[in-house]
Every structure is written in C-alpha cells, then in structure tokens.
Amino acid sequence: xKKEVPNIYDIAEFANVSIATVSxxxxxxxKVSEATRKKVLKVIEKFGYxxxxxxxxxxxxxxxxxxxIVPTLAxxxxxTAVDYLEKGLKRHGYDCILxxxxxxxxxxxxxxxxxxxKHVDSLILVGSTYAGNGVDASATDYIREAxxxxxxxxxxxxxxxxxxxxxVCEDEAVVCDVTGKMIERGRKNIWFxxxxxxYSSNNKKKGYEKAVxxxxxxxxxxxxxxxxxxxxEQLSGLKDKPDGIIAANDKIAVGAVKYAVSAGLKIPDEIExxxxxxxxxxxxxxxxxxxxxxxxxxxxxxxxxxxMHNLNDDGYKPSNKITISCNLVCRETTKVSD
Amino acid sequence: xKKEVPNIYDIAEFANVSIATVSxxxxxxxKVSEATRKKVLKVIEKFGYxxxxxxxxxxxxxxxxxxxIVPTLAxxxxxTAVDYLEKGLKRHGYDCILxxxxxxxxxxxxxxxxxxxKHVDSLILVGSTYAGNGVDASATDYIREAxxxxxxxxxxxxxxxxxxxxxVCEDEAVVCDVTGKMIERGRKNIWFxxxxxxYSSNNKKKGYEKAVxxxxxxxxxxxxxxxxxxxxEQLSGLKDKPDGIIAANDKIAVGAVKYAVSAGLKIPDEIExxxxxxxxxxxxxxxxxxxxxxxxxxxxxxxxxxxMHNLNDDGYKPSNKITISCNLVCRETTKVSD
DNA sequence: TTGTATGCGTTATCAG
DNA sequence: CTGATAACGCATACAA
Numbered sequence: 001x002k003k004e005v006p007n008i009y010d011i012a013e014f015a016n017v018s019i020a021t022v023s024x025x026x027x028x029x030x031k032v033s034e035a036t037r038k039k040v041l042k043v044i045e046k047f048g049y050x051x052x053x054x055x056x057x058x059x060x061x062x063x064x065x066x067x068x069i070v071p072t073l074a075x076x077x078x079x080t081a082v083d084y085l086e087k088g089l090k091r092h093g094y095d096c097i098l099x100x101x102x103x104x105x106x107x108x109x110x111x112x113x114x115x116x117x118k119h120v121d122s123l124i125l126v127g128s129t130y131a132g133n134g135v136d137a138s139a140t141d142y143i144r145e146a147x148x149x150x151x152x153x154x155x156x157x158x159x160x161x162x163x164x165x166x167x168v169c170e171d172e173a174v175v176c177d178v179t180g181k182m183i184e185r186g187r188k189n190i191w192f193x194x195x196x197x198x199y200s201s202n203n204k205k206k207g208y209e210k211a212v213x214x215x216x217x218x219x220x221x222x223x224x225x226x227x228x229x230x231x232x233e234q235l236s237g238l239k240d241k242p243d244g245i246i247a248a249n250d251k252i253a254v255g256a257v258k259y260a261v262s263a264g265l266k267i268p269d270e271i272e273x274x275x276x277x278x279x280x281x282x283x284x285x286x287x288x289x290x291x292x293x294x295x296x297x298x299x300x301x302x303x304x305x306x307x308m309h310n311l312n313d314d315g316y317k318p319s320n321k322i323t324i325s326c327n328l329v330c331r332e333t334t335k336v337s338d
Numbered sequence: 339x340k341k342e343v344p345n346i347y348d349i350a351e352f353a354n355v356s357i358a359t360v361s362x363x364x365x366x367x368x369k370v371s372e373a374t375r376k377k378v379l380k381v382i383e384k385f386g387y388x389x390x391x392x393x394x395x396x397x398x399x400x401x402x403x404x405x406x407i408v409p410t411l412a413x414x415x416x417x418t419a420v421d422y423l424e425k426g427l428k429r430h431g432y433d434c435i436l437x438x439x440x441x442x443x444x445x446x447x448x449x450x451x452x453x454x455x456k457h458v459d460s461l462i463l464v465g466s467t468y469a470g471n472g473v474d475a476s477a478t479d480y481i482r483e484a485x486x487x488x489x490x491x492x493x494x495x496x497x498x499x500x501x502x503x504x505x506v507c508e509d510e511a512v513v514c515d516v517t518g519k520m521i522e523r524g525r526k527n528i529w530f531x532x533x534x535x536x537y538s539s540n541n542k543k544k545g546y547e548k549a550v551x552x553x554x555x556x557x558x559x560x561x562x563x564x565x566x567x568x569x570x571e572q573l574s575g576l577k578d579k580p581d582g583i584i585a586a587n588d589k590i591a592v593g594a595v596k597y598a599v600s601a602g603l604k605i606p607d608e609i610e611x612x613x614x615x616x617x618x619x620x621x622x623x624x625x626x627x628x629x630x631x632x633x634x635x636x637x638x639x640x641x642x643x644x645x646m647h648n649l650n651d652d653g654y655k656p657s658n659k660i661t662i663s664c665n666l667v668c669r670e671t672t673k674v675s676d
Numbered sequence: 677t678t679g680t681a682t683g684c685g686t687t688a689t690c691a692g
Numbered sequence: 693c694t695g696a697t698a699a700c701g702c703a704t705a706c707a708a
Contacts, residue, residue, distance in 0.1 A: 018679045057395070057684095057702095059703050059704085060703075082436075114433070118391055284592045357695090369694085371694090374693085
C-alpha cells in the first residue's frame with residue numbers, strides 16, 4: 001500500500017527528457033532552455049519529486065549536515081546556544097545532527113566519532129568542557145584528530161590545532177572588571193564560586209584572582225556542586241561570611257542568593273552577588289540577580305558565519321580564534337558604582 | 339594531503355576476499371568462517387574502516403536517524419525533553435536530526451518536510467503546540483500527511499490519525515485536583531494564567547474550570563505573555579486581587595510570584611501559587627514555587643520505547659495514545675492540606 | 677541545449 | 693562458506 005517515491009528516472013521519462021536534464025533543472029543550472037525547464041518543473045511538481053539525499057550524498061560526499069555536540073540540553077546556556085546554532089545553520093541550508101555527550105571524555109570521544117561516521121560537514125562543540133582544563137592536553141587530542149577530517153568549531157572554549165576554530169568570551173577581563181568595581185565599592189571579602197575546572201571557569205577565576213590580588217585582598221575560590229541547594233548548604237556550613245560573591249553561572253548564583261537570604265544578609269547592602277550567563281534564572285530569582293551576559297547570540301552567529309565561509313571556501317579565511325566581549329547586566333544584587 | 343577514506347573494496351582486496359564477505363563480517367552474518375572473519379576484522383581494524391552511511395542509506399533506505407522538531411530550545415521543558423529523547427534514541431543506535439520550528443504553522447510544515455526529505459525513520463514533535471488548538475483540524479493536516487511516510491510521535495499533545503502516536507499528560511485531572519485542594523483550603527478567587535491555546539493549555543484550563551465550577555466559584559482565565567515581567571505588570575494593572583493562581587508554566591508562575599510580592603500579598607497565607615513543569619525556575623524563585631511535575635523523563639522514555647517497537651516491527655503494537663500522570667511538587671507557595 | 681555513460685559504496689540475490 | 697553482480701538514485705564529464 002506504500003506509494004513508491006518517484007526518482008529522477010520517473011521524472012525524466014514523464015517529461016520526455018534525460019535524467020541529466022532533470023538534474024540540471026533541479027540544481028538550477030543555467031544551461032537549460034526555458035521551455036524544457038518549465039516542462040520538467042511541472043512534472044516534478046506533479047509527482048512531488050525530491051532528490052534522494054542518500055544518492056546525492058554518495059556522489060557529493062556531503063549531506064549538508066553539521067554535527068553539534070553538547071554535554072547536556074538541561075542547561076539554559078547550552079540549550080539556548082544550540083537553538084541559535086540550529087536556526088543559523090538552517091538558514092544556510094544545513095541540518096543539524098545533535099548529540100548530547102555528557103561530561104565524560106570517553107563519551108565525548110565516542111559521540112564525536114559517531115558524528116564523523118555520519119559524514120557531517122563540520123563539527124560544533126558547545127561548551128567550555130570540550131576544551132579540557134588546559135593542563136592535560138591529551139584530553140583534547142580526539143578533537144584535533146577529528147579536525148583532520150572536518151573543521152571543528154568550539155563554542156566558549158579554546159583549543160589550538162589545525163582546522164579547529166574557537167569562539168571564546170572575554171571571561172577573564174569582565175570578571176576582573178566586575179570584581180574590581182565591587183572592591184571599589186568597599187567589599188573586602190569577595191568569594192568566587194564555580195563548579196568546574198573548565199577552560200572558561202578557569203578564565204573567570206583568573207579574572208577574579210587578578211582583581212583581588214591587585215587590591216591586596218585575600219582570594220577565596222570555592223568549588224561547589226552545580227545545584228542550588230547544595231550551594232546554599234555548603235555556604236551555610238562555613239563560619240566566615242562573604243560580602244561579595246562572583247558565581248560562575250546563574251544557578252550557583254541563585255544558590256548564593258538563597259544562602260544570603262537564609263543567613264540574614266541584606267542584599268545588596270551587606271552582600272553583593274553576581275551571576276553568569278544572564279539567563280532566565282537570574283530574572284527568576286528574588287531579588288533579581290545581576291549577571292554577566294556572554295552574548296550567546298553573537299557567539300553563535302559568528303560561529304555559523306565562520307563555518308559557512310570555511311565550507312564555501314570563499315576567499316575569506318576565518319581566524320582560528322575570535323573573542324567576544326561580555327558585560328554585566330545590573331539588577332538587584334549589586335549596587336551601582338559612583 | 340587528505341587521506342582517502344578506505345572503502346569496502348580496499349578491505350576486500352587487502353584481506354583477499356570479496357566485498358560480499360567483508361559486508362557479511364561487518365554486518366555480523368553468521369555465515370562466515372571464523373578464520374576469514376578474524377582475517378577481515380584485522381584488516382578493518384588496521385585501516386580504520388567504517389561503512390559509508392550514504393551508500394548504506396541508498397540501499398537500505400534508512401540511515402537510522404529520527405527527526406526531532408521542537409518549537410524552541412530556549413525553554414527548559416522542551417530542551418530537557420530533547421535531551422532525554424536524544425539520549426534514549428542514541429542508546430538504541432539512532433541519531434537525531436534536530437529542527438527548531440518556532441510556533442508558526444508554515445515553519446512547522448516546512449521543517450517537517452525538510453526532515454522527511456532527509457528520510458528520517460520517524461518524526462517526534464515535542465510540545466503541545468503541534469497539536470493545534472483542537473478547533474482548526476486543518477492546522478494538523480501536515481502531520482497526518484507526514485504520517486503517511488513515517489510514524490509520527492507527538493510529545494504532550496494529542497492528534498488522531500493513522501500512524502501518529504501521542505503521549506500526553508493528565509493535565510486536566512491534575513489541575514482539577516490541585517485547584518480543588520486549594521478551594522478546600524478556603525480560596526475563593528483562584529485565577530488561571532496561560533500564554534497559549536494549545537492542546538495542553540486547554541486541558542489545564544478545563545481542569546481548572548471544572549474544579550472552580552464544581553465549587554460554585556467564578557472562573558477567571560487570564561491570557562498572558564510568556565514573560566516574567568509582562569505577567570507581573572499585567573496582574574499589577576488589575577484592580578481585583580486573587581487569593582490563588584494556577585499558572586500554565588513555571589515562568590508565568592515566577593511572574594505571578596513577583597506580582598504577589600510587589601503587591602504586598604503574603605505567600606502562601608494571602609495567596610497561593612502553583613506553577614507547571616517543575617523546572618529549575620520553580621526552585622530559583624524565592625519563595626520556591628510549588629509546581630506540577632509532568633514527568634518528562636517518563637514521557638520521553640515511553641516515546642522512545644514505542645518508536646523502537648514500531649521501527650523494529652516486533653510483535654508489540656504500540657497504542658496510539660498513552661497518558662502519563664502528573665503530580666504536584668509542594669514547595670513554599672502553597673499550604674499543605676490537612 | 678541535451679543525452680549517454682560512469683562512478684559513488686553498500687547490501688542482497690544468486691550461483692558456485 | 694564465498695564470490696560475482698545487480699540494484700539503489702544522483703551528479704557530472706564527455707559526446708553530440
């Protein structure tokens with residue numbers, strides 16, 4: 001009962017032309033007379049013909065797909081990034097094969113291989129986790145290996161290597177700046193909270209440490225779980241109380257806010273809190289959290305453009321590393337300077 | 339400088355066998371002697387051979403991919419669902435092609451067609467929006483059309499049709515129950531807030547109305563934007579004040595909480611608020627929002643299983659509609675009954 | 677401008 | 693158990 005899908009031969013036969021001509025019409029070649037084009041087009045329309053992508057892929061060795069690897073979509077930042085990427089790529093006629101890898105190296109590698117075996121035209125790794133911790137370079141070898149086959153783009157992480165392209169945020173600079181401003185406002189005991197040792201997290205940490213040390217203050221980096229209540233409890237368990245907190249993401253910041261509230265610390269008078277990613281979480285909190293915006297839309301847009309330049313092999317040679325600036329979006333958990 | 343990818347002929351030649359034998363080894367046929375199998379396997383290993391998926395697809399008419407269409411990933415519920423689906427499908431050896439369609443019908447249709455043209459083995463539509471509003475059946479015709487080619491699964495929405503399978507939540511029942519409990523606790527002016535007229539939203543509304551009418555109270559359904567501040571402002575602009583709010587999602591609930599706080603209404607004494615989806619937003623809010631959990635993990639898991647049964651064509655005939663129960667997760671915006 | 681013939685890499689059907 | 697060979701559907705170099 002299944003209706004067979006028409007192929008190029010059916011169209012050719014019905015239109016009284018050769019398959020070559022049909023192919024030319026489909027691919028918009030200009031070497032076809034208007035008359036035959038119309039004729040063929042009509043038959044195509046009538047049959048509802050679509051070229052078989054497998055056959056196309058076989059010959060052309062591409063199916064116009066991009067592989068996207070992301071640790072998890074259960075994270076506002078990642079999910080939003082994938083959303084932007086997919087829309088941008090589709091706009092250029094590319095489809096996306098998605099793979100959620102988790103955070104373990106072996107899984108990352110295997111997902112990467114699976115995607116490569118599907119002959120994607122390029123690979124996008126979303127998130128700083130793929131850049132490793134900067135210490136163990138072998139943890140990113142699989143990426144350089146993949147880059148031998150297709151261009152690899154990494155969002156919010158930096159890896160050096162042939163054919164791998166990075167888009168990173170100026171995390172260090174912005175955190176240094178934001179921390180510095182807090183210090184100028186008189187804060188003396190600012191803590192930095194993070195859940196990972198990724199490339200991105202380390203940069204934020206560096207920015208924090210630079211600002212703190214420059215002011216002659218003690219630095220206090222606390223590693224926490226990426227979970228609201230864990231953060232709250234962990235902080236509650238400490239005797240010392242901060243008068244400022246920089247969190248590596250908004251979820252941690254929410255935990256910090258809950259801690260401050262439960263500890264009876266007045267926000268932002270007795271404690272200032274800054275989140276990261278400027279996600280919906282920052283706005284959901286009460287008080288609403290001032291958060292560093294890392295311009296996801298821009299990052300993704302740039303990445304897509306560079307992929308297209310790379311794939312189309314036009315004159316434009318994309319640079320291997322692009323840096324996007326960040327900025328603090330002030331809400332209720334920080335005081336304004338001046 | 340590019341290293342050519344080895345094909346089945348290379349392997350056959352090097353192993354001194356025919357391509358047929360190589361194919362048999364690759365596909366685990368039992369009609370191969372142990373000796374040749376080992377020999378071939380060794381060569382495959384050495385060359386790092388992987389079958390070309392395009393060629394496979396050409397012959398087998400499938401590339402083991404499932405198309406996932408979602409309106410947007412910038413939504414916790416959808417993103418989480420896609421995450422579950424992808425992981426589940428991969429576990430069964432299927433890859434996912436992702437498409438973000440937005441909410442407009444023409445876009446939904448076109449994304450659907452694009453995916454079908456990629457010869458996906460099945461289609462998953464994530465979200466109630468694909469089920470239309472139940473009034474204009476033609477708005478879902480494209481789905482039934484797609485179902486003529488591949489099985490279509492819809493998450494959290496119900497569409498009747500040959501070869502289309504739905505997994506829905508017991509939205510009506512749970513909302514009716516939750517609203518009823520609120521009424522039992524003495525609430526007399528409960529409002530229902532929603533941003534859409536989707537299948538799912540309508541069911542929640544029905545549940546609300548049923549409970550309210552049963553108690554002889556007035557129903558008050560308010561359509562809002564799906565935006566925290568819009569909700570807050572819209573409610574602030576009203577003269578009447580509710581003593582209970584049921585929100586169709588957590589983001590709206592957050593807006594409701596912010597409204598209540600700004601209006602000086604004590605939560606939960608003077609006003610109770612219930613969200614939907616039990617997302618991270620519910621926990622980010624202060625006070626933390628009681629929210630209805632629609633068991634996304636379970637819904638997705640069931641969907642994946644049914645897809646596999648369908649594709650594998652084993653004896654098991656999946657039912658066209660499965661209903662998953664929901665339950666309220668109590669936090670700080672509701673009082674406990676009894 | 678149009679048609680012919682070939683390659684793309686598998687799987688599957690037959691013979692052997 | 694193994695090998696030759698025919699699909700699978702398209703793009704394209706080469707002829708006409």
